[in-house]
Amino acid sequence: MARKTSPTKETAAKAVFAAFEILSEAGGEMRGRDVVDQVGKLVPFTEWERERYEKTGYVRWESILHLYSIDCIKAGYLHKDKGVWTLTPEGEAALQLGPEKLLDSAVVKYREWKARNAREQAGAELTGVDNTQQQKALLNQFEEQAMDGILTFIKNKNPYDFQDLVAALLRTMGYFVPHIAKRGKDGGIDIIAYTDPLGTREPRIKVQVKHRPDTGISVEDIRQLIGILSKPGDVGLFVTSGHFTSEAERTARESHKHIELINFERLISLWLEFYPQMTDEDKNRLPLYPIYFLGVNE
DSSP states (O other): OOOOOOHHHHHHHHHHHHHHHHHHHTTSEEEHHHHHHHHHHHSOOOTTTTOBOTTTOOBHHHHHHHHHHHHHHHTTSEEEETTEEEEOHHHHHHGGGOHHHHHHHHHHHHHHHHHHTTOOOTTOOTTSOOHHHHHHHHHHHHHHHHHHHHHHHHHTSOHHHHHHHHHHHHHHTTOEEEEEOOSSOOTTOSEEEESSTTSOSSOEEEEEEEOOTTSEEOHHHHHHHHHTOOSTTEEEEEEESSEEOHHHHHHHHHOSSOEEEEOHHHHHHHHHHHGGGSOHHHHTTSOOOOOOOOOOOO
């Protein structure tokens, strides 16, 4: 007699499969919050699945998706970094298994990973979910919620405030910033920075800043930046509050000019790294409050 699948695993199977399909159709990478939002619109969840847990306030199916995404990560199907979900080639291939078998394979691979690392915990639940897995899933939800709050804060800035935020970061990183474009037409250059305080040594860094949190930077934008790197010692830096298209990234990599790209996730990583060194005035451009949780040794 076949073993009946638990309601939790039924929910996990359809939620994980839908998330993988959404990622695949999007080219393999999206912000986690956007993935979850689309899953909620596409999958006809039951009233029970849409209930909120009393203790955490999180929706049941969303928590289950985050919980079983840990299995997918350890199985090599999914990667998460600072709120961004990336579907790996192995995850893309696993879509061919269908919802139930995809989830089963992820759970099996997760258990194999746990066994190899001698991390099996006593008292694991019948669903195969242990306390460590639950803790990591909850931490992932907290992290994504924090990133969503940061993104919303940045979205509400006007382009000039965002430009000033980028200049503040460059100053804190040790660059000399003698030029920040004023309101109006800037000729393609928003910020100029140097590695020395007089601006006499190469490279001269020409910075293009685009406040486009909801759209990708196109290859045409990158080509425009390449076109204004007129001197041999010029370096181009493109900073966006959104992301770069794959063609834009490839053009930057293959350019004969040195082009560096900073998307939203990389910008926040740098802001977090240099935040303690900032002046109070610059901190207020994107104020953060650190909270520490007990981690897991994995």
